Structure formats: structure tokens, C-alpha cells
Amino acid sequence: MKWNARHPLVFVLAVVLGLAFGTQVLAQSDPLPSWNEGAAKEAIVKFVEVTTTQGSPQFVPPAERIATFDQDGTLWVEHPMYSQVVYCFDRVPAVVKARPELANVEPFKTVMSGNREAIAKLSMDDLFKILAATLTGMSVEDFKAEAKKWLDTARDPRWKRPYTELTYLPMQEVLKYLRANGYRTYIVTGGGQDFVRMYADEVYGIPPEQVVGTASGAKYGYTKNGKPFLTKEPKLLLNDNNAGKPEGIYLMIGRRPYAAFGNSTGDRQMLEYTKAGAGERLAMLVLHDDAQREYAYGPALGLPATRVGTFTQALYDQAKREGWVVISMKSDWKRIFTFEP
Amino acid sequence: MKWNARHPLVFVLAVVLGLAFGTQVLAQSDPLPSWNEGAAKEAIVKFVEVTTTQGSPQFVPPAERIATFDQDGTLWVEHPMYSQVVYCFDRVPAVVKARPELANVEPFKTVMSGNREAIAKLSMDDLFKILAATLTGMSVEDFKAEAKKWLDTARDPRWKRPYTELTYLPMQEVLKYLRANGYRTYIVTGGGQDFVRMYADEVYGIPPEQVVGTASGAKYGYTKNGKPFLTKEPKLLLNDNNAGKPEGIYLMIGRRPYAAFGNSTGDRQMLEYTKAGAGERLAMLVLHDDAQREYAYGPALGLPATRVGTFTQALYDQAKREGWVVISMKSDWKRIFTFEP
DSSP states (O other): OOBOTTSHHHHHHHHHHHHHHHHHHHHHSOSOTTBOSSHHHHHHHHHHHHHHSTTOTTOOOGGGOEEEEOOBTTTBOOOSSOHHHHHHHHHHHHHHHHSGGGGGSTTHHHHHHTOHHHHHTOOHHHHHHHHHHHHSSSBHHHHHHHHHHHHHHOOOTTTOSOGGGOBOHHHHHHHHHHHHTTOEEEEEEEEEHHHHHTTHHHHHSOOGGGEEEEEEEEEEEEOTTSOEEEEEEEEEEEOOSTTHHHHHHHHHTOSOOSEEEEOSGGGHHHHHHHHTSSSOOEEEEEEOBOTTTSOBOOBGGGOOOOSSSOBOHHHHHHHHHHTOEEEEHHHHBSOOOTTOO | OOBOTTSHHHHHHHHHHHHHHHHHHHHHSOSOTTBOSSHHHHHHHHHHHHHHSTTOTTOOOGGGOEEEEOOBTTTBOOOSSOHHHHHHHHHHHHHHHHSGGGGGSTTHHHHHHTOHHHHHTOOHHHHHHHHHHHHSSSBHHHHHHHHHHHHHHOOOTTTOSOGGGOBOHHHHHHHHHHHHTTOEEEEEEEEEHHHHHTTHHHHHSOOGGGEEEEEEEEEEEEOTTSOEEEEEEEEEEEOOSTTHHHHHHHHHTOSOOSEEEEOSGGGHHHHHHHHTSSSOOEEEEEEOBOTTTSOBOOBGGGOOOOSSSOBOHHHHHHHHHHTOEEEEHHHHBSOOOTTOO
């Protein structure tokens, strides 16, 4: 058999070698171009190198390469309010229209009044009532149709863009870089599991089965014609915040992550659990310290306090003490959004 | 650049082409050699062909290729008793030793008596008490160590072999055949999720994150030294039987399977849910009708009734009515176990 550059198998070879060795080619160019040089970028690159280089003492077999990411505030914008909560409030008029008896019942009455000051004062109990009424009691298919419609049309008030465009380019690069090196990337979010599954594949390249989130039960039943379907129930199966994150990881993945990324006190236990594993583990926290390009909140380092994505000084101190890496949006990220000029 | 057969890249090409086109080579030889020719084998091969051939009207994109398998009675032997229940009974002496106050408390007293007749009469409530005492209340690591020890040493009373060798060769071939064609294979079992995760990778090539099972909560906490760990709690999160199977699939995978395999009434809803999806879907039930080579039980078709893996006549009739394929172990399987002569 003779070979030359025009031999059809040479083309096949080029394609196949491209697939097989694409990883290495990628590793030679900068995999994280939206990151400024510094400790955060270095930590990521070093972690990938030592855990994926054959012969490295910290080598991790491909099957065990799991990286988990909080979503709100870690992969996309969570201020002034979590997107899913905005969705729930936007759904209230339709719910009240379908169930008019709610119009005079709190907290729906207050939401319908449009009185922002009163709405801002709603309690956590009220919020749960709104989440339950807008996220449960319908078939899984009806929920998906409603959520899709909203995702396609709703716009963030500051950037006037779909919420799904408000993802952080540097974190998208981390997701791709890890995947190019054999890591499977999971979202582990306090947000609703099936809400996030709606767009995670398109927005982050993360398929539904790799989204772990706060989950309510889905109840199996039949239509009048005997067709099976699932109904979303107001029964909480997994509150995927705080201790619920490692608990959810154990339930849904059954492996301890090698890398975990978060941005608030709700991610603390996930990072602790990750770092408690043997070998090289990476734990990172995004600090929102860039009011100009995004938002600034803490209260760590004297940043303004917030109830949405709280990053306490205690969390910051624990990070420093335990070798977690804090990412400063302001100084570590060259560019935050793809739509930036 | 000159090419010839001794060029080192030709070797690379051969290896890489082997990886890339191995699927097709496999499809050309018989992928299911332990199956007799017949409707069951044909249904599997036809399903794979029409759902994975580019241009086929029933083509399924690789990301959506999900196949779910019940375990007990579908992938391995479940008679005379589910392996995990045997594990739990075997664990009772150690539990009673650690908690001597249980020695005079039912049902532990009866189990410790060794009186087989009395043990056989234990109620479901008693059984749950035994499961709770032997499967919960310890750290995840301690549980894994105990389960591993048992799996390594316990022997099935009939074949005198480790339980993990009692898997059905024809079903192992189906798992491999589906995976070679881009399907991801999941176990969806009424058995304990973390028990099955212990061996599913080694025995079936199914990694922990693709095992969905009956799951109790794992509670996050800290040792005295501040090291985080998870404790198995007696709190049922998912009863992965009957309606719990599609509910668990929605929770853990978030996609509807294209193929589902079971063997008892506990699998009915999973098969209904699978078949209710659009396009080509495969639903199969293993019928244990081979007392000589394995076991025979129904009560479908007049086979002996059983409480372990019940296959009712109603289930059989539904299968016939709805186009599910019933696999006869006796006539469809040429060989059942790898250790058969």
C-alpha cells in the first residue's frame, strides 16, 4: 500500500489525529484567554496539568474526573435577583388567572399589586409559597413549555439581554478547558434542577443528567386516555444548598469531585467535601468585587452586604486558611461577558 | 512527507481507526452470540439499527441514547432472595454485637435465632427494620468497606460462587452492544443505590453516576477533627420501584429512555414511560421460565408464584397488548452464565 498526501486515508488520519490529540494542541495555546495572569489562572492550569498528565503522582483516571460548578453567581449573573425567582414572579399573573381564588390571598395579592416596596418585604415563607405555586402542580411538559417561553423572551433589566447570555466568559473557558482534559463538568445548584436543565446544555454544554439541583418530586400518573405522564409535586426531595450540595453530589453522582467552584456561603460544604478527598483537589470561589462591569457584594472585604449570594468574611477567611482560591472578578477576569466591546 | 507501511504514524492510524470504526466491525459480527435466533434477539438488533443509522426516520442523536435496566432478575439472579437482602441478614449479628440492646428486640431476636421458618414469616415492616439497621447509621466509607468485604466473600448457596458472577451473559451482551452503538446504559433498580454502585462498574461496566436506585439520605457532618463526612440516614429519598422508577429516571437522568429492560411488576411503569415517548422505543421483560438452568417463577403462564420478582399474568397481557417483548430465558438464551460448561 502506497501512501502520499493525497491518499484518502491521510485525510481520515488528519481528522482522527485531530480528535485524538486535540487536547494537547489546545493545551499548548492559552486555554483561558479571558483570564489575567495571576494566582487564580495558575491554580486552574496547574490543577489540570498535575491531574491529567500520565505518570504524575496526582494523576486522576478519566472516569473519576468530576468537576462541579455552582450556577447562580458562579457561572452567570445572580443580581439583583436569581433568574429563576424572576421567572416565578413573572408567572404569578398566569397562575392567578388560572386560579382566581388566589387573587385575594397573600402573598399573591401583594405580588399582583405591583408594589415593589411591599414585594421586597415578603418573607421566605411567602417566597416558598410563590415558588410552589409557579413551579409545581403542572405536568413536566407544561412546565418545560412555560419555562422555554420565558427564557426565550425575558430580558435582564440592566443589559437588556436574555438571561442565558449573562454567563461569565472566563468560567465558560474553564468548563471547556476541563472537558478538553477529560473532566466531566456538573452543575450543582441551589436553583431548580429541572429549570436549569432547560438551558444548561445549550448555554454551558452541560447535559441534563449532569445538572444536580434543588429538586421537587415528580409524580407518575396517567391521562384520561391512559397515557403516562409526570406531575411536578410541591414535595422537596433535595434542597441543594449548603450541606445539601455534598449530599446531592453523593445522591446523584456518587463520586467526590476533584474540582469545585462556587461563590457564596451556600457552596462552602461542597468545597470542603471536595478538598477533603485524597490527592490534588481544586476549590475556587468567585468574589463579586466589580461593581462597574458586573456587581460588588460580600460582605467579605467590606463589600456591600447582600441576601443574594452572600460571601461572608468567615467564608473568605476559611478559603485562605484551607487553600481555596478566591477569584477576583475585577482583577482576575480580563473580560466578563462575550457581549462586552 | 512520505508514507509507507513502516511509517510510525501508520501504526497510530491503525490503532486510531480501530477505535473509531470498532463499532462497525462489531456490528458486522454477531453482537449477541448467547441469544438464540428469534423475536427477542431480532427486536434488539432492529431497534439498534433503526435508532443509530444516519438517515433513518427513527434516528436518535447520540446524546439522547439512554437505555435503562432493572438489576435483580434482569441482569443477575434474584432467587431465592435479592442479594442485598441476604447482605442485610448476614450483617445482623455484627449490628447486634455493636448494639447489644437489639438482641432481645424483634425482628433481630428472630433473625439471631436462626429459625428459618420464623424468619420466612417476618413481615415487610420487620424487613424494613432490618434494612434500616444494617444499611444506615454508619458513614458512607464504613458502609462501603463492609459491603466490599461481603461482596468479596459471600457465596450464592446454589452455584457456590460470588453473587457478582451470577450475571446473565445474554444481558451483558445487550449492555455492550448498546454501548458500542452510542447508548449510555443505566441501572434503575429497586435495590439500594449505593450498594449497587459498589460493583456495577466492575460487573456491568456501568459507572456509579449511571446507577439509579432506592436511595436513603446521606447527611453531611464533621468528625471531631473537623473532617467532613457523610452518614447514611434512615430517611427514604427515593423508593425506586413501580412508579418510583420513572420518577427516579426524571430526577436522576432527566431524559426519557429509548430502551428499558425489566422482569417484574416493579418495572411496569418504567416500561410504560419508555414506550410513551415519540419514535422507536424498546421495552423488554425477562421471563424466568427455566427451572433447570436458573429458576422458574411467574405466576404468568402458570409458572410458580413468588414474592421475589413477581411477573403477573396481567403484566404479561399488557406486554403483548402494548408491543413489549417478553424474553424467555429457556428458549431465547443459548447460554445463561459465563461459567456454564
